[in-house]
Amino acid sequence: MKRLWHWPLDPGCRTVRLALEEKKIAFDAKVTWPGATISELANLPPGSDLPVLLDASGEQKIIASGTHAILEYIEETDAAPRLMPLLAKDRAEVRRLWQWSETSFAEVNRSLLAERENQWVRRSKQSDTTRLREGIHALKSKLGFLEGLAGVRTYMAGRTLSLADLSIAAHLSAYDYFGDVPWDLTPDLKQWYARMKSRPSFRPLLADKVEGTRPPRHYADLDF
Amino acid sequence: MKRLWHWPLDPGCRTVRLALEEKKIAFDAKVTWPGATISELANLPPGSDLPVLLDASGEQKIIASGTHAILEYIEETDAAPRLMPLLAKDRAEVRRLWQWSETSFAEVNRSLLAERENQWVRRSKQSDTTRLREGIHALKSKLGFLEGLAGVRTYMAGRTLSLADLSIAAHLSAYDYFGDVPWDLTPDLKQWYARMKSRPSFRPLLADKVEGTRPPRHYADLDF
DSSP, X not given: OEEEEEOTTOHHHHHHHHHHHHTTOXXXXXXXXXXXXXXXXXXXXXXXXXXXXXXXXXXXXXXXXXXXXXXXXXXXXXXXXXXXXXXXXXXXHHHHHXXXXXXXXXXXXXIIIHHHIIIIISOOSOOOHHHHHHHHHHHHHHHHHHHHHHHHOSBTTBSSOOHHHHHHHHHHHHHHHTTOOOGGGOHHHHHHHHHHXXXXXXXXXXXXXXXXXXXXXXXXXXXX | OEEEEEOTTOHHHHHHHHHHHHTTOOEEEEEOOTTOOOTTOTTOOTTOOSSEEEEOSSSSOEEEESHHHHHHHHHHHSOSSOXXXXXXXXXXXXXXXXXXXXXXXXXXXXXXXXXXXXXXXXXXXXXOXXXXXXXXXXHHHHHHHHHHHHHHOSBTTBSSOOHHHHHHHHHHHHHHHTTOOOGGGOHHHHHHHHHHHTSGGGHHHHTOOOTTOOOOGGGGOSOO
């Protein structure tokens, strides 16, 4: 049995949930605040943070923490369906875009997403409008790049679904939860996202409800 | 034959150089500014940036861009010596710390390292002292975490050298090039770094000289 500790609005945690669902790996999900101690995992190595996966199915308990460790781990150990192509050249393209997604969106997470969580989840009275504006600006520049890719490719890294799609869709879905993605500016990306959203693996994400928040109606709508 | 486009002061590029040297993979190094167009690689996919590796040794030319894509690629295709352990559990620990290194040090790269490059390489007249101070503060907090690890482990992820060591050492070496690592505050980490620095793979990094800069004497000194 596998167990995942995650925070529903964290894009990295969302990527892992999507991958587990795509691979139809059964897991038990535990909602946890980022930075909180996981009392069940006393021997968690120092500096571990969400997402954390415990795999107690083998002889030895295996703990993986961080998107990179977890996603490569499930790809290595639970082969089908693959979320990474077979050819080295294609794998390199998937990993390039996956890293692009994590690195580029980190800026949006720190500004826009963090500010939205402050506003709605932590009920902070003061809203840092500069940070919000910076975040929206950063998000728009990333969307421009993705629109170009979506215009020429079926999936982000080529012809088949991969971890690059899951990572990008997971990030966008977290921003979309707060209604922050200006979909109409990027029609090709919107089409790609509509396809991603229609996948069964996406359903748990679309059903997320975090206390204090209410996602816009279009968030869970497949025809948005 | 392999060819690497890299910027000598970029920690990600340094990580890749160390890995290629550790694996004794012959490559031809091309110094390039980050963000510059690589005219030789006209068909570089959109959004590619340094480091970029071209592998023209097989039937098909393979291009990998970004640390994640390149390092996993050479680990998959050039097996010995391994920079990743065999057991899934140990690989997860390597990838966790490798991701920790890239994510945590990104903050130091954006502040401290970027400011030093502005001062010395781009000869900017105005120094942003706030950004410098923030960078040094961020670096110190990361060093504290690493000192804890170095105190209990031979290598960062356990008993054998791995990509986690290379990534962490590459980042520290870039900051050390500008004399910014307060080694005396972290004796165990300093010892680990002395061992890393003594490896033959480190020699090319210690010989780096970027126009406009002069690394402190201790930078290339094995007994620093």
